[in-house]
Amino acid sequence: MTTTTLIANGILNQHLIDPEICIRCNTCEATCPIDAITHDDTNYVVMADKCNGCMDCISPCPTGAIDNWRKVPAAEPYPIDAQYGWDELPPALSAEQLAAAASDVQDLSQAQAVIAAAAESTGSGTGSSTSTRASASSASSVEQSVQESFRAASFGATVPPWSAAHAYTNLHGPKNPVTATVVGNINCTEAGFDNETHHIVLDFGSMPFPVLEGQSVGIIPPGTDATGRPHVARQYSIASARNGERPGYNNAALTVKRVTADHEGRPVRGVASNYLCDLKVGDTVQVIGPFGHSFLMPNHPRSHIVMICTGTGSAPMRAMTEWRRRLRKSGKFDGGKLMLFFGARTPQELPYFGPLQSLPKDFIDNNFAFSRVPGQPRRYVQDAMRERAADLAALLRDENTHIFVCGLKSMEEGVVLALRDVIVQAGMDWDGVAARLKQQGRLHLETY
Amino acid sequence: MSTIDYSVKIPNNVDLSGDRTLQRALESWQPNFIKWWDDVGPEGSTHYDVYLRTAVSVDPQGWAQFGYVKMRDYRWGIFLNPAEQDRTIHFGDHKGEKAWQEVPGEHRANLRRIIVTQGDTEPASVEQQRHLGLTAPSLYDLRNLFQVNVEEGRHLWAMVYLLHKYFGRDGREEAEALLERQSGDENNPRILGAFNEKTPDWLSFFMFTYFTDRDGKFQLAALAESAFDPLARTTRFMLTEEAHHMFVGESGVSRVLQRTCQVMNELGTDDVNKLRAAGVIDLPTMQRYLNFHYSVTIDLFGADQSSNAATFYSSGLKGRYEEGKRADDHALHDQSYKVLEVVDGKLQEKDVPMLNALNEVLRDDYIKDSNAGVARWNKVMEKAGIDFRLSVPHKAFNRQIGALAGVRMSPDGRPVTEQEWESRKNEWLPTDGDRSFVASLMKQCLAPGKFAGWIAPPVMGINRQPVDFDYVKFQ
Numbered sequence: 001m002t003t004t005t006l007i008a009n010g011i012l013n014q015h016l017i018d019p020e021i022c023i024r025c026n027t028c029e030a031t032c033p034i035d036a037i038t039h040d041d042t043n044y045v046v047m048a049d050k051c052n053g054c055m056d057c058i059s060p061c062p063t064g065a066i067d068n069w070r071k072v073p074a075a076e077p078y079p080i081d082a083q084y085g086w087d088e089l090p091p092a093l094s095a096e097q098l099a100a101a102a103s104d105v106q107d108l109s110q111a112q113a114v115i116a117a118a119a120e121s122t123g124s125g126t127g128s129s130t131s132t133r134a135s136a137s138s139a140s141s142v143e144q145s146v147q148e149s150f151r152a153a154s155f156g157a158t159v160p161p162w163s164a165a166h167a168y169t170n171l172h173g174p175k176n177p178v179t180a181t182v183v184g185n186i187n188c189t190e191a192g193f194d195n196e197t198h199h200i201v202l203d204f205g206s207m208p209f210p211v212l213e214g215q216s217v218g219i220i221p222p223g224t225d226a227t228g229r230p231h232v233a234r235q236y237s238i239a240s241a242r243n244g245e246r247p248g249y250n251n252a253a254l255t256v257k258r259v260t261a262d263h264e265g266r267p268v269r270g271v272a273s274n275y276l277c278d279l280k281v282g283d284t285v286q287v288i289g290p291f292g293h294s295f296l297m298p299n300h301p302r303s304h305i306v307m308i309c310t311g312t313g314s315a316p317m318r319a320m321t322e323w324r325r326r327l328r329k330s331g332k333f334d335g336g337k338l339m340l341f342f343g344a345r346t347p348q349e350l351p352y353f354g355p356l357q358s359l360p361k362d363f364i365d366n367n368f369a370f371s372r373v374p375g376q377p378r379r380y381v382q383d384a385m386r387e388r389a390a391d392l393a394a395l396l397r398d399e400n401t402h403i404f405v406c407g408l409k410s411m412e413e414g415v416v417l418a419l420r421d422v423i424v425q426a427g428m429d430w431d432g433v434a435a436r437l438k439q440q441g442r443l444h445l446e447t448y
Numbered sequence: 449m450s451t452i453d454y455s456v457k458i459p460n461n462v463d464l465s466g467d468r469t470l471q472r473a474l475e476s477w478q479p480n481f482i483k484w485w486d487d488v489g490p491e492g493s494t495h496y497d498v499y500l501r502t503a504v505s506v507d508p509q510g511w512a513q514f515g516y517v518k519m520r521d522y523r524w525g526i527f528l529n530p531a532e533q534d535r536t537i538h539f540g541d542h543k544g545e546k547a548w549q550e551v552p553g554e555h556r557a558n559l560r561r562i563i564v565t566q567g568d569t570e571p572a573s574v575e576q577q578r579h580l581g582l583t584a585p586s587l588y589d590l591r592n593l594f595q596v597n598v599e600e601g602r603h604l605w606a607m608v609y610l611l612h613k614y615f616g617r618d619g620r621e622e623a624e625a626l627l628e629r630q631s632g633d634e635n636n637p638r639i640l641g642a643f644n645e646k647t648p649d650w651l652s653f654f655m656f657t658y659f660t661d662r663d664g665k666f667q668l669a670a671l672a673e674s675a676f677d678p679l680a681r682t683t684r685f686m687l688t689e690e691a692h693h694m695f696v697g698e699s700g701v702s703r704v705l706q707r708t709c710q711v712m713n714e715l716g717t718d719d720v721n722k723l724r725a726a727g728v729i730d731l732p733t734m735q736r737y738l739n740f741h742y743s744v745t746i747d748l749f750g751a752d753q754s755s756n757a758a759t760f761y762s763s764g765l766k767g768r769y770e771e772g773k774r775a776d777d778h779a780l781h782d783q784s785y786k787v788l789e790v791v792d793g794k795l796q797e798k799d800v801p802m803l804n805a806l807n808e809v810l811r812d813d814y815i816k817d818s819n820a821g822v823a824r825w826n827k828v829m830e831k832a833g834i835d836f837r838l839s840v841p842h843k844a845f846n847r848q849i850g851a852l853a854g855v856r857m858s859p860d861g862r863p864v865t866e867q868e869w870e871s872r873k874n875e876w877l878p879t880d881g882d883r884s885f886v887a888s889l890m891k892q893c894l895a896p897g898k899f900a901g902w903i904a905p906p907v908m909g910i911n912r913q914p915v916d917f918d919y920v921k922f923q
Contacts, residue, residue, distance in 0.1 A: 041820060
């Protein structure tokens with residue numbers, strides 16, 4: 001089945017039908033396997049929240065009207081009612097409009113839209129090839145074909161938890177980046193392994209750069225790309241607590257995996273990740289942001305946090321855990337629990353493995369899943385979640401529980417399906433729970 | 449099974465080779481079909497390589513494959529939509545029972561009649577359009593005509609398969625008769641009136657594919673609901689093909705309008721004579737063609753009250769358009785519907801039992817759909833700033849079938865005397881003069897990317913090919 005990418009970098013490639021060309025023959029509606037196409041007396045339209053880009057409707061359309069796409073902020077697709085009223089397709093949004101509109105888009109999307117727009121304005125094109133998070137994934141990993149009819153991403157919240165602190169966003173754009181100084185750069189995976197991951201601390205000096213756990217920044221690598229244009233920014237999550245990696249200083253940490261191969265295993269050197277991992281203390285970097293206003297931790301004393309991550313998706317989890325650890329001494333979070341599901345190929349590749357192991361068991365409930373340990377069956381985070389179904393279900397019954405998922409895109413569906421299974425097996429109503437989690441800003445998905 | 453076996457004489461996805469008797473019967477029908485195609489198919493086109501769409505499977509990914517094919521080698525065959533497991537009848541008196549895989553004896557005659565009537569329209573279109581290739585306004589249009597032709601031929605195959613497979617000797621005889629009748633033949637005409645009308649020019653062709661093929665859409669959609677599962681599956685796939693025919697009509701008329709508007713603006717006139725002199729079709733003529741094709745086509749739905757229609761519905765043979773989407777009891781026994789009648793020279797509505805009015809229900813669905821398309825045509829004039837709007841005539845205008853047959857009615861729904869009708873019918877329906885003027889514009893224009901002066905180019909090519917693509921190659 002041919003599919004097309006619908007969401008990349010926070011931008012939805014929205015499927016639309018050109019009302020000027022469409023002859024209302026009903027073929028598309030009859031063909032669509034998931035009933036994502038409907039009509040009124042005027043127009044045939046595609047429901048953005050249902051369409052999975054399977055392309056089944058494309059070839060049967062006799063007119064070509066069906067093969068129309070518009071890039072819009074992922075959170076703001078053209079609604080059905082608007083489409084019913086169209087005599088013609090709306091003009092495509094410019095890169096600037098997309099960036100501006102996308103400033104309100106949920107976390108990851110928000111930053112990526114800004115970066116994508118910056119890339120566009122420098123003529124480097126948009127899309128995944130221009131931005132990536134600190135991860136082993138090559139840039140193309142962001143470009144993920146949406147093939148499943150079960151669209152995990154649609155369950156993610158776009159609002160922050162009610163008790164989250166207010167986040168500053170977009171203080172520094174691509175045209176006025178902040179110069180930060182490297183004050184620390186250590187390998188936080190076991191030394192000697194190919195897939196090393198660095199913990200890098202940046203100091204902002206006297207420049208304002210307030211960040212919260214769960215937010216991200218953009219790093220602009222120096223130099224130019226193959227076409228001679230300046231590199232565009234790459235996005236990284238903050239791995240430190242809100243009051244700094246070193247409390248009381250204007251600094252923040254990032255988790256950066258050195259990219260040495262693309263998704264197919266072909267050797268490739270990630271531009272930004274290698275630049276960052278090779279930085280020495282005292283070097284300076286260009287930073288933009290902060291980004292993100294919904295992937296934010298709850299702060300009320302009874303709030304529980306379930307964290308599910310792989311690889312460098314651990315950055316925001318490390319930040320939240322660290323902030324909780326610092327506050328724990330105040331006794332404020334005695335009722336609030338932390339539960340972590342953390343996946344990696346091997347224990348050696350798991351960032352922060354050592355420090356995590358040393359945290360008290362009554363502070364955080366750690367669950368690791370390793371997929372490439374010789375002699376052992378492959379185990380993924382969703383397997384660990386299913387094993388802990390009873391405890392997870394207990395937490396999910398509590399409206400104080402917030403769930404954060406961060407890591408490779410490929411984990412998203414499995415994790416949401418596991419959550420669904422846990423909920424259903426516990427006798428709860430998935431639709432109701434999922435809807436509340438989303439509405440109340442209690443399930444956050446940030447995958448790349 | 450969705451993949452079509454093209455390695456056999458009759459491509460199919462119905463495991464034809466597993467039924468030797470049927471295979472032999474169809475293989476003996478096939479030479480007659482080819483002979484019919486040679487005799488009355490597109491004139492002079494034998495050696496053309498045409499950029500045609502062919503199905504390799506009936507799933508969405510496989511059914512629209514494009515490539516150059518000689519029309520005579522087009523892979524006509526038998527393609528049914530995949531079966532829906534445990535499908536049940538969803539309307540009529542058998543609602544809730546399992547759909548039929550064989551023809552129930554008591555419905556045999558009616559089903560055969562429905563299939564023969566539908567089947568008869570398919571070759572008729574090809575016959576009506578036989579000479580159009582000689583006056584094609586562009587390569588693009590020529591290709592579209594040929595695509596319509598080969599698919600009409602395949603629709604004939606679809607019905608013939610049902611007749612052969614499920615109706616025994618009667619079916620075989622009916623299948624032969626489908627190739628013996630001929631459009632407009634005085635002695636042995638096609639069953640339905642509209643299919644004996646001439647399609648002498650491309651404006652008629654566009655109007656025909658817009659209005660009359662749209663009748664096909666509604667009839668096929670109603671049959672796609674049938675309790676007789678093979679018929680439902682066959683017509684479902686035909687609907688996918690039918691859409692192209694309506695596209696040719698809708699976009700064709702739209703392009704004619706666009707070109708006329710362009711010239712009207714260039715010359716700054718709406719003077720019919722000046723426009724005709726400039727080689728475009730004036731808008732009042734367009735309206736008259738519309739009136740004719742619309743009124744002839746709505747007759748195809750049959751009498752406004754029909755006990756046959758009630759029987760077809762109650763017994764599950766033929767549903768309503770989008771039956772599955774309607775929120776009623778799908779039995780309709782106690783419901784009524786309004787139909788028109790003329791009393792004392794005045795039109796009035798009367799309530800009749802819904803079951804008896806199902807032809808009218810389908811006609812009204814069709815009318816709504818047709819009107820929406822005419823509104824889209826009007827946008828062409830609106831955009832060009834021209835103060836002229838097309839409209840469909842009243843339902844009672846120029847009718848030959850049902851309670852309104854022979855009632856003299858103006859296009860706006862006013863009963864008129866025979867005298868007024870005679871004096872004004874040339875305002876309302878195409879005159880010989882109109883037809884000969886339109887015919888005078890019909891000259892072949894076949895250089896890639898060139899279009900006759902009376903029609904605008906399309907907004908996009910077929911299968912995303914450029915408009916000046918070599919859609920037909922002449923050997």
